[in-house]
Amino acid sequence: MLEVRGIEAGYGASQVLFGVSLTIEPHQVVSLMGRNGMGKSTTIKCITGALPVRKGQILFEGRDITNLPADVIARRGISIVPEGRQCFPNLTVREHLVAFARPPAKPQKGELTAQAAPWDLARIYDLFPRLKEREHHMGNQLSGGEQQMLAIGRALSTNPKLLILDEATEGLAPVIREEIWTCLAQLKTEGQAIFVVDKYVNRLLEIAALHCVLGRGQAVWQGNSVRMLAEKSTMSEHLGF
Numbered sequence: 001m002l003e004v005r006g007i008e009a010g011y012g013a014s015q016v017l018f019g020v021s022l023t024i025e026p027h028q029v030v031s032l033m034g035r036n037g038m039g040k041s042t043t044i045k046c047i048t049g050a051l052p053v054r055k056g057q058i059l060f061e062g063r064d065i066t067n068l069p070a071d072v073i074a075r076r077g078i079s080i081v082p083e084g085r086q087c088f089p090n091l092t093v094r095e096h097l098v099a100f101a102r103p104p105a106k107p108q109k110g111e112l113t114a115q116a117a118p119w120d121l122a123r124i125y126d127l128f129p130r131l132k133e134r135e136h137h138m139g140n141q142l143s144g145g146e147q148q149m150l151a152i153g154r155a156l157s158t159n160p161k162l163l164i165l166d167e168a169t170e171g172l173a174p175v176i177r178e179e180i181w182t183c184l185a186q187l188k189t190e191g192q193a194i195f196v197v198d199k200y201v202n203r204l205l206e207i208a209a210l211h212c213v214l215g216r217g218q219a220v221w222q223g224n225s226v227r228m229l230a231e232k233s234t235m236s237e238h239l240g241f
């Protein structure tokens with residue numbers, strides 16, 4: 001579904017990514033791990049069109065999306081729950097969920113049609129009843145957890161083929177973090193492809209089929225949870241646990 005081929009990127013004179021490659025299959029949950037500052041957010045920015053790729057290529061469903069405008073990439077079916085949520089203070093919960101809504105894209109030739117029903121307002125409210133209760137509250141009147149639910153709901157309202165979460169549970173109270181993990185587990189059972197960055201490695205090991213570890217702007221390790229748990233020295237070197 002997504003193929004990142006040796007991408008390089010950075011900010012001004014400082015190069016951050018030195019040839020990152022990774023692959024996400026349809027309906028797969030993949031994690032991106034690494035210590036602070038290793039380039040996880042930068043990788044996501046390149047995929048979503050928020051930062052130019054200087055070298056390398058990004059393919060989505062076999063089509064080159066490298067350096068396409070962010071809105072074009074979003075319309076192809078990639079939606080992001082950004083770090084820091086980025087909810088709008090002057091829009092209500094409901095407005096967030098209808099303003100960006102898009103019906104599911106037509107399946108590509110040969111692609112299986114998604115099993116799950118499309119994400120509309122009612123289905124998002126079923127997933128997060130708290131959003132229904134806060135329907136008429138403004139973005140800046142919500143708690144951090146509610147804002148994260150809203151950011152996920154807003155991303156789902158575009159009916160993405162690939163949902164990307166940068167720091168899925170950062171700064172959330174433990175009970176809310178668990179709600180977010182439960183939500184992601186539910187999305188996974190419905191076949192939603194997810195690419196997720198988070199610091200809670202144990203949760204990522206439970207939910208993701210494949211893990212990609214970044215170290216100094218390169219993908220230094222890739223594998224499944226069983227392998228990751230077995231390779232303790234690699235993990236302590238690159239993740240510090």
Ligand SMILES: Nc1ncnc2c1ncn2[C@@H]1O[C@H](COP(=O)(O)OP(=O)(O)OP(=O)(O)O)[C@@H](O)[C@H]1O
Pocket residue numbers: 011014016034035036037038039040041042043
């Ligand atoms: N807008 C920016 N301008 C200049 N440098 C930046 C910018 N954003 C990030 N960087 C630098 O790029 C490097 C990689 O940052 P990035 O945010 O991709 O890391 P990360 O792996 O997501 O880490 P974290 O977990 O801390 O968010 C860091 O050294 C960071 O300081």
